[in-house]
Structure formats: structure tokens, C-alpha cells
Amino acid sequence: DAGITQSPRHKVTETGTPVTLRCHQTENHRYMYWYRQDPGHGLRLIHYSYGVKDTDKGEVSDGYSVSRSKTEDFLLTLESATSSQTSVYFCASLKGARDGELFFGEGSRLTVL
Amino acid sequence: GENVEQHPSTLSVQEGDSAVIKCTYSDSASNYFPWYKQELGKRPQLIIDIRSNVGEKKDQRIAVTLNKTAKHFSLHITETQPEDSAVYFCAASPTGGGADGLTFGKGTHLIIQP
Numbered sequence: 645d646a647g648i649t650q651s652p653r654h655k656v657t658e659t660g661t662p663v664t665l666r667c668h669q670t671e672n673h674r675y676m677y678w679y680r681q682d683p684g685h686g687l688r689l690i691h692y693s694y695g696v697k698d699t700d701k702g703e704v705s706d707g708y709s710v711s712r713s714k715t716e717d718f719l720l721t722l723e724s725a726t727s728s729q730t731s732v733y734f735c736a737s738l739k740g741a742r743d744g745e746l747f748f749g750e751g752s753r754l755t756v757l
Numbered sequence: 758g759e760n761v762e763q764h765p766s767t768l769s770v771q772e773g774d775s776a777v778i779k780c781t782y783s784d785s786a787s788n789y790f791p792w793y794k795q796e797l798g799k800r801p802q803l804i805i806d807i808r809s810n811v812g813e814k815k816d817q818r819i820a821v822t823l824n825k826t827a828k829h830f831s832l833h834i835t836e837t838q839p840e841d842s843a844v845y846f847c848a849a850s851p852t853g854g855g856a857d858g859l860t861f862g863k864g865t866h867l868i869i870q871p
Binding site for chain 2: 686687688745749
């Protein structure tokens with residue numbers, strides 16, 4: 645596996661609190677992604693980044709923001725967590741535009757009470 | 758945007774038999790179609806992919822076929838083994854390697870019966 649790690653791996657929080665998930669990769673991959681995985685929905689793209697400070701929205705971006713200040717780090721922030729954001733979040737990276745293979749992190753399980 | 762439908766949601770086969778999972782996509786501009794395998798509690802991992810200029814691709818016991826006219830592609834696993842038990846996701850992308858993000862199907866839970 646590419647060196648891609650997520651933190652925290654598990655988090656329980658309350659509705660209305662801010663939450664930040666961190667993704668760190670050591671492969672110098674240009675592209676990074678945040679997906680959420682829910683039963684019956686597969687993997688859905690939240691936001692992605694195509695370079696430092698360059699980000700764009702995915703299909704389920706409402707309620708989420710991202711930042712990428714360094715190549716190796718991609719942060720996902722829930723400004724005010726809601727129960728509908730309870731999910732498993734996966735970060736992924738891609739070396740280059742035509743390289744194809746996404747390398748996923750281990751996942752972060754977030755529970756919003 | 759792209760929409761990917763995947764069937765069946767659950768597939769149970771006897772060990773040694775073949776398994777076929779099918780996906781359809783909506784965006785005729787899509788040209789990259791990967792398949793990911795996710796074991797219980799693990800991260801998804803790429804097992805095979807195909808680009809639109811190819812109709813079929815094989816890698817040992819797994820193969821993928823693509824029909825661009827009908828906008829569907831399929832994963833074929835032959836001589837299934839217990840370690841093939843997992844959730845399989847198909848995906849599609851209109852950019853060459855999925856740089857703008859992949860649209861995934863909802864997954865197929867493959868169960869290999871001993």
C-alpha cells in the first residue's frame with residue numbers, strides 16, 4: 645500500500661461540534677480525495693484536491709469543507725456535525741491524472757450522537 | 758453527472774464456481790472503469806481496470822469486459838476461492854485515470870460457500 649494514513653481512526657462526537665479528519669500521504673501523489681462509505685450507498689465523493697490549495701466539490705459536499713496546504717496533507721472538516729454525517733470516511737490518493745489506481749487510507753469511523 | 762448501477766447486491770456461489778458482477782453507467786464520456794475489492798474492515802483495493810479502447814482484460818482468475826455501445830461492464834471471477842469473499846465495487850470516470858474522482862456503484866457482497 646502507498647503510505648497513506650488517516651487520523652483519528654475512530655471518533656464519537658455530539659451534534660453541532662466541529663470535527664476535522666486528517667489524511668497524510670508520503671508518496672508525493674498529486675491528487676487526494678475524501679469519500680464517505682455508508683451501507684447501501686457504496687463510496688461517495690465528498691471533495692477532492694488536484695494540488696496544493698486546489699480543491700473541488702464532489703457529489704456530497706454539503707456540510708463539509710477541505711484544505712490542502714501541503715502536498716502530503718488533506719484535511720476534511722465538518723463545521724457543525726450532524727447525525728447524517730455518521731459514516732466511515734476514506735481518504736485516497738492518486739499519483740497522476742492517468743495513473744488510475746487509487747490508494748486508500750484505512751478509514752475513519754465517525755459517530756455523531 | 759455520472760450514475761453507476763451495480764447488480765446483484767449480494768451473490769452467493771459455491772467454491773470453484775464462477776461469479777459475474779454487472780455494472781451500467783450513464784455518461785457516454787466515461788472511459789475508465791476500475792474494480793475494487795474490499796474485505797471486511799479493510800480499505801478498498803484495486804483488482805483490475807479497463808479503459809474504453811479495450812473490450813476485455815484478464816488477470817489470472819479475474820477478467821473484465823466492456824461494452825461501450827450498451828454502456829455496461831462486468832467482472833468475471835473463475836474458480837472462486839474462499840479468499841474471494843468480499844465486497845466488490847465497480848466505478849467509472851470520464852477522465853483518463855479518474856483524476857476528477859470516481860463514481861462508484863453500491864457494491865456487491867460476494868459470498869463463497871464451501
